[in-house]
Every structure is written in C-alpha cells, then in structure tokens.
Amino acid sequence: MSHARYGTWPSPIDAALVAARDGRPEYLTAVGEELWWTAPRPAEDGRRALLRLTPDGRARSELPPPWNVRSRFTEYGGQPFAGQSREQDGPLVVFCHFADQRLYAFEPDGPEQRRAPRPLTPPAGRGGGPRYVDPLLLPDLGEVWCVREEFTGDRPTDVRRALVAVPLDGSAAHDPGALRELVVDGHFLAGPRRSPDGRHLLWLTWDHPRMPWESTLLRLAELDTGGTRTVVGTPRTLLGGPSEAVAQADWAADGTLLAVSDRTGWWNPHRVPLDGGPPVNLCARQEEFADALWKPGQRWFATLPDGLLAVLHGRGAARLGVLDPSDGHLVDAPGDWTEWASTLAVVGDRLFGVAASPRSGPEIVELDTATGHARVVAEEHHDVVDPAYYPDPRLRTFTGPGGRTVHAHLHPPHHPHYAAADEEAPPYVVWAHGGPTGRAPQVLDLEIAYFTSRGIGVVQVDYAGSTGYGRAYRERLRGEWGVADVEDCAAVARALADEGVADRDRLAIRGGSAGGWTAACSLVSPATEGLYAGAVISYPVLDPSSFAEVTHDLESHYLTSLIGPPDTAAARYRERSPVRRADRVRVPFLLLQGLDDAVCPPEQCERFLAALDRVRSPHTYLTFEGEGHGFRRQDTVVRALEAELALYRQVFGIERGG
Incomplete structure (x- = not known):
C-alpha cells in the first residue's frame, strides 16, 4: 500500500469512461413474447435507442441514428412507445421521435415497404408540439390512444392536454381532423x-x-x-x-x-x-x-x-x-440487487425489471415466478475497471435541526493501492439530488467512483422532501425549500467533520436542478457561512421570483408548496433567492448550464452572474449547446466532469495527481 495525499491518487476511472456509461435502460415493455426498451447512447448525441430482446435471447437495436425514441411531454418525457405482436409480419410498434415529437409506426419484421417508420401524427407546430406520451396500441380499433400535449400560446404555460385516438392508417399525418379527442x-x-x-x-x-x-x-x-x-x-x-x-x-x-x-x-x-x-x-x-x-x-x-x-x-x-x-x-426476489427502477414487464410467468447494486450498474433482470430463479438477460454489467476501485457505500442517518432524522449514503475515499497518512482527514463533497422530490439510489455510480478513487469522499443526502421515507418526510420541505434542505446537507457535513471522517476545511457541495438550488443557497445562507470551500451548480433554479415565468408548465406552480403562495410569501422568495443574496458568495464555484434547457432556462444563470459582477466572486461558467435539463451527450459529460475535478483541486489545495 502506497501513501499519498487524498485527492492525488491515480485512478483508471477517467471522465470518458464515466460518460460512455451514463444513463440506464428505461420503459421495459412486453410485446408478445419479446421484451422491448430504450437505452442511452451518449456517443450518438445522447439519443435513446430502441432495443428488442427476442425469445432466442438476442438483443439488438431496431432503429439506427438519428432516430431518438423519447418524448418531451412536460419536458421530462414518459413512456415513448408501445408494441403489439401479430401472427403475421411480426410486431407493430408505435413510438415518439424526439426531434419532431411526432408518432411513427413501423414493422421491423414486415414487408420491406413497411419497415421504415411512417408518421401517424401531423408535423410539429407551435412550441415544438404536439407531444405524445404513454401510448396504448389498440389494433382492434385501428388506433393508438395516448396523452397529447399541445401549446396554445407563446408562454411555456399555455398548454392543453387531452387523451386522443390516433388512426393507425396514417390519415392524421396530413389531416389533424382525423385525431379524436376522448378525454379532456x-x-x-x-x-x-x-x-x-x-x-x-x-x-x-x-x-x-x-x-x-x-x-x-x-x-x-x-x-x-x-x-x-x-x-x-x-x-x-x-x-x-x-x-x-x-x-x-x-x-x-x-x-x-x-x-x-x-x-x-x-x-x-x-x-x-x-x-x-x-x-x-x-x-x-x-x-x-x-x-x-x-x-x-x-x-x-x-x-x-x-x-x-x-x-x-x-x-x-x-x-x-x-x-x-x-x-x-x-x-x-433473490439476488444482490439493491435498487429496482420504476419499470416492469410481464411475459407469462416471467417478470422483467431494471436492477442495480453498489457493485453493478443497471441490468435487465428476469425473475421466473414459477421457479423463483432470477438472472440477467440483457444490458449485463461488465466491470470496465477492477472493481477494487469502486466505492464501498454505507447507509447512515444523521440528526438535523430539531432532532429530525436525515438519511444519507456515505462513499468514503477508496483505492486498492493507495491510502493517506493517518493524521489526514479526506475532503468530502455533499451531493444534493434533484427534484427536490427525489432520492439517491443505492447503486454503483462511476461518477462517484471517479472522485472516491482519487481520494475525494462523496456523501449523498436525502434531505427533507426526499421520497422513499413516507409522506411526512416529503412534506418536511413544504414552505421550507432553501432552508430545510440546506440545513440537512449542512448537518451531515458538520457531523462528518465532527467525527473526523471529513476535513472540516475541505468540504464542498454540488447539485443539479433543484439540487443546484440547494447548492447555491448553501453559498449564500447565513446558516452555512464558512462551511463550504466551493460548489458545483448545474442547471439550477436561482431566482424563484422569476422562475414561474420562464419554466415549463409542470413546475410553474411548484414553488407554491415549496416556498409559499407568491402573492403572500413575496418576502420569503426574496430572502432565499441566491440572485438577491449574491453578495454573500465568498468561495469559488462552477456553474454548468444547457442552452436548450426549458425547465431551468439559462436566464436563471444569467441573472445570478449579473448580480455577481458587483462582488466579483471567482467562478467558471460553462454552457453546452444541444443540451437540455440534464446532460446526455458524451462530450458534455466529459467536459463537465473534468471541470468539476479541477474546481476541487483548486479549493481543496490538491496538487495535480491521477
């Protein structure tokens, strides 16, 4: 075992390796005896490929680039395809293509002239819509039923939704009147x-x-x-x-x-x-x-x-x-998988899901309910580096303000060949998840391993408002966004420092989306003054007073519960806004933003940076063309991750290492 300072350990887990394996399979769907799903392709501009597992156990992609099976419904998407088995000509599949949000039908095993996708819905109009999601394929009616989202005005909140019936004969592709509304x-x-x-x-x-x-x-x-x-x-x-x-x-x-x-x-x-x-x-x-x-x-x-x-x-x-x-x-179910994604499919007595563990990434797993046997059937995890470099996570609970319980996942620095001197405590980064109604999954994450294998600890905090712990835990954040989440993250960071697990002078915080808000608030809150040496803030909310005017429809009223009604809680919005408290920023930070983000638009970052011009706090601002809310493209992930490591080297005083 060699000895070197935390943060300088050489690691085979580089940013390109992390980016190439970003994302997971989604939307498992049984089509007769077959299994279909979408899978990420970071190297292909971040598209979602459509894959098929046939009864003989072979998995293959059914649509080449640039086909991208992904809906923009409410900007977050949803089930983007449906399929139906047939006695002749193989399955009929209907899917939503990300580029134009039209529904298409294709028959991968049918006659040559029907194998290419053909449009079922009219071309895109106002706002890049209509958008379709969660299709029900009903060949007995000659239709596919799905939820349609269409824009009725120029504001992102001018939206109308309905359950519609789309003819499978393609007549609505050129005649919108052929669509039938079933439910509004x-x-x-x-x-x-x-x-x-x-x-x-x-x-x-x-x-x-x-x-x-x-x-x-x-x-x-x-x-x-x-x-x-x-x-x-x-x-x-x-x-x-x-x-x-x-x-x-x-x-x-x-x-x-x-x-x-x-x-x-x-x-x-x-x-x-x-x-x-x-x-x-x-x-x-x-x-x-x-x-x-x-x-x-x-x-x-x-x-x-x-x-x-x-x-x-x-x-x-x-x-x-x-x-x-x-x-x-x-x-x-048997097996070492600790986390199953919210997607399930049934074929006879066999059940399929997407599962992962702290030692394996997302895999498609089959459970034979007749025998109780579970096995991986697709997207099998393969160790791309020696698993000795993976972190060894620990579930922890901490005590927050008022004695409340705070759940967290601790990932100490870990390396098979390196350790630090006994008297040195490691730097740690607090990860605040998005949502804020979300949680940290208990799975192998190469992005975490990228840091822990270099000697930088990570702690993921399921702060007040997180799911997984009952409604009362979720509702702790009601009216307290920017306070309770900040306090819970700070309580975990301080406890780790008090225990000697983390270096009190080398703590940082990072988050994306709602987690970006928590990270930014942690830099300007009096409750956390002097706690963090730096922050990484990705596609964040930064000015809640203007957020409702620029964000998408789904979350345009979310702050009513998170902070309070805008008309009666205006002072609360001002008091918590990182834009209005930018003069309190004292430490370097990295700000990352997709230029096509319709959930947290670049406008939020621009307001923050304009306010910072008065105080000239050291920072780096990186923007990415073609990226929305969350990064999907391999080159983007590489650049963002390397910039994040550079910030930690700066604020933690780490000489350049592996």
Missing part, C-alpha cells in the same frame, strides 16, 4: 388504461398548484362498446383528493382495479371497487410501494397471470417482490 379532464392527464373487457377507461389527473405526488385523482369513465369508441356518461372519481396521491393505477386480467395510493401516509397497493366503495389496502406497511410520478408510464407494480402482483417496495430503496393480494404475503 383537468390540467394534467397521465396513465390511461382500458379495462380488459373494453368497457371502462381509467386515468390519473391533477391540477395546479399541486404536483402529482401531492394530490391526484383516479378517474373512471365508461366506454361505448357499440362502435363509436367514445367515452359516455360523466367520469367518476374513485380515489385521491387534496392530501392523497395516486402514483399508478391499472387493471388485473380479471378486471380488478388496482392502484397505489399514499392515503395512509405511505404509498401502498390497494384494490379499488368500481362501485365507489372504500379501497382495500393489500399490503399495509410503512414502506413505499411507489415513488414520485415525474413521468407517465412509470410502473411500480404489474399483474401476473395467476393473480399475484409484482411490486417494488422499501424504505429509501426499491426492492422487487411478489405479493399475494389475497393475504398480503410478500416474497422478495
């Missing part, structure tokens, strides 16, 4: 599902100023089965309300309606009577069986042919289990 209900729509007998349609809806993890309604309507294929009668509300969020609803094969609701303070699975009777909790646990509904098409449960339910559940992490709804008995 509330400002937001998600999760349309037709019942197995074709008689009912369900969906989720919510309205400003509430977000879908604060309040949603599960709505039900009858469908005319006589040939007109329309909604008849008045839709009914079966579940949800002002303090209840329904994250997912779907039908079992026998027509039973199932939903995940947090009516008990925890997202638990329920059986919902169609006659409006009280819902029945199928597994009453103080655990989360869902997460925040950021993107339509997320699935935390799936029904199996024998009536059992595949569920994701846990506290602070999501495990895969199989639930017997008759008695609440729950059995977890």
